[in-house]
Amino acid sequence: xxxxxxxxxxxxxxxxxxxxxxxxxxxxxxxxxxxxxxxxxxxxxxxxxxxxxxxxxxxxxxxxxxxxxxxxxxxxxxxxxxxxxxxxxxxxxxxxxxxxxxxxxxxxxxxxxxxxxxxxxxxxxxxxxxxxxxxxxxxxxxxxxxxxxxxxxxxxxxxxxxxxxxxxxxxxxxxxxxxxxxxxxxxxxxxxxxxxxxxxxxxxxxxxxxxxxxxxxxxxxxxxxxxxxxxxxxxxxxxxxxxxxxxxxxxxxxxxxxxxxxxxxxxxxxxxxxxxxxxxxxxxxxxxxxxxxxxxxxxxxxx
Numbered sequence: 317x318x319x320x321x322x323x324x325x326x327x328x329x330x331x332x333x334x335x336x337x338x339x340x341x342x343x344x345x346x347x348x349x350x351x352x353x354x355x356x357x358x359x360x361x362x363x364x365x366x367x368x369x370x371x372x373x374x375x376x377x378x379x380x381x382x383x384x385x386x387x388x389x390x391x392x393x394x395x396x397x398x399x400x401x402x403x404x405x406x407x408x409x410x411x412x413x414x415x416x417x418x419x420x421x422x423x424x425x426x427x428x429x430x431x432x433x434x435x436x437x438x439x440x441x442x443x444x445x446x447x448x449x450x451x452x453x454x455x456x457x458x459x460x461x462x463x464x465x466x467x468x469x470x471x472x473x474x475x476x477x478x479x480x481x482x483x484x485x486x487x488x489x490x491x492x493x494x495x496x497x498x499x500x501x502x503x504x505x506x507x508x509x510x511x512x513x514x515x516x517x518x519x520x521x522x523x524x525x526x527x528x529x530x531x532x533x534x535x536x537x538x539x540x541x542x543x544x545x546x547x548x549x550x551x552x553x554x555x556x557x558x559x560x561x562x563x564x565x566x567x568x569x570x571x572x573x574x575x576x577x578x579x580x581x582x583x584x585x586x587x588x589x590x591x592x593x594x595x596x597x598x599x600x601x602x603x604x605x606x607x608x609x610x611x612x613x614x615x616x617x618x619x
Contacts, residue, residue, distance in 0.1 A: 337382035340391045347377070407459070410466055418465040421533070425461060428540050429454045435547035454540075460568070461536050464529050471526040480519050487512050 341347065354370030381387050414422065432454065436447055490505045490512075497505060
């Protein structure tokens, strides 16, 4: 579960990686047709002159066309279209992975946004810039709302699959019997208690995080319903745009909180994995590692 911000992975225009204009010019369909025609003409005529001329023309073409501003804008538009299509596919996959209840909530909010757009679509041309900003913010809010719903669904699945009482009972049982266990078993069980305690911490943190996500989703719904009600009488789209700006910032802060929780437990899981591997070595005597036991078997077989 990862989030890329309300406006998707594109970021600011200046932060995007520039496309390779030379490669784009070389891979143009018409360029390949011209090169293929030159090769075919050389084969038919039995002369290398068409290939030499084509090579010289190709070098001039690759030196001039990729530097043209119009061509660069065209290539950027192609790349942007590909990224947009990819994001749309990912967004559709994300929506399809939502639970039926979450899908219903998203559909209701999408209808609210469509109603707001419809109410403000009759404004004069002088307000179009504010309408475009408002539409962009509505799209961003729907995007963030969907990702928060996905986060909530995944957290609910985790909470349903985890029983904190069972973990507490297992910790209590290990601590009760630990004094009677051999030393090496005690060391292993201490690590087990540590791991189980971290699982409880993770469960409690996810419970808190789920409450934050649920509250933010409800806040988005309430705010957009208010915007819908105001759009009936409000005739200044700038006011709506300002309200949506504040809401966008709140959603971004909530998404950052979700990312921070994921990062914390991602690191915790990695550290736990390393500790478990080290602790399992305690079960084996120093001379019973796989390499030494294998060597011992080979030695016995030779004897």
